[in-house]
Amino acid sequence: MYPLKRNRRLRSNEAIRSLVRETIISPNDFLVPLFIVEGKGVKEEIASMPNYFRYSLDLLENEVRELWRLGLRSVLLFVKVPDNLKDNKGTEALNPNGLMQRAIKTVKNICPDMLVMTDVAMDPYSSYGHDGVVKNGLILNDETVDILTDMSLSHAEAGANFVAPSDMMDGRILSIREAFENNGFYNTGIMSYSAKYASAFYGPFRDALDSAPVDMVDVPKDKQSYQMDPANRLEAIRETEMDIDEGADIVMVKPGLCYLDIVREIKNTVDVPVAVYQVSGEYAMLKAAAEKGWLNHDAVMMEQVTAIKRAGADVIASYFAKDVVKLIS
């Protein structure tokens, strides 16, 4: 008697393992989120995201050059907006000389071939910390879509290659695509946060941008009326197919690890590239456990990004991008 098949042959040494490995991580997999603040010479660590920083535009230049040197070719920009510039309509988001618009130009100036994507959402600009206009305890959909459309045009005018609407309003992809076509931005793409869940894993990000919903009467305490219920699967397919019909070039599932079943299902269902956002809380969890010596940081990090890619991610937005690329190069 002997085993009919010996699967361990294909695992018996590193040469054979690497020969038959199905999922290989490379710098081309990553989209690097960058946090930007006003000021000069600012590089501040985000308290709940160890070793991740907010940069002022002058220091952003060095960071972008380093990313390029490491082989990272795509960035996703976020801005932290001073409180005195926030209002219910996110007016500052449309300022042609606003921080985001200047950040786009800064990156394009020093690194013209770097792919620049921008987060399109009102929350960093909203005095209520919401991704939409607040009225009588509700988030208004269509009024918000109009603002997101103008915001997208403003990013396109500043030179963004792709906009990434992360708000989850209905109909915003169609509205943005139409505005791009009508204004000659035929080549500006849309990466839609199409299946974005109302997740508690966004906590550290909201610290980074000071963008959490405020605690006030007549302001919703959470984002559950627009972001998706973590219990739902079919809803993710519906949202994603709708965004593709409306003109999304790339769709996204967010967060990552807890939603890999959704990633695989979307990957098997659609024919556009699928992005996955490994979010701030996922980053913070591993950093904290590693700091305590409870997990091996690099090994767990590689296991996580490999699992995300294996599940079907064509693009991984991750705060680990630099760490990963340094480790594998």
Ligand code: PBG
């Ligand atoms: C803004 C936005 C959020 C994230 C990306 N874009 C926060 C939110 O929706 O509350 C989260 C990213 C992360 O946690 O890393 N709409």
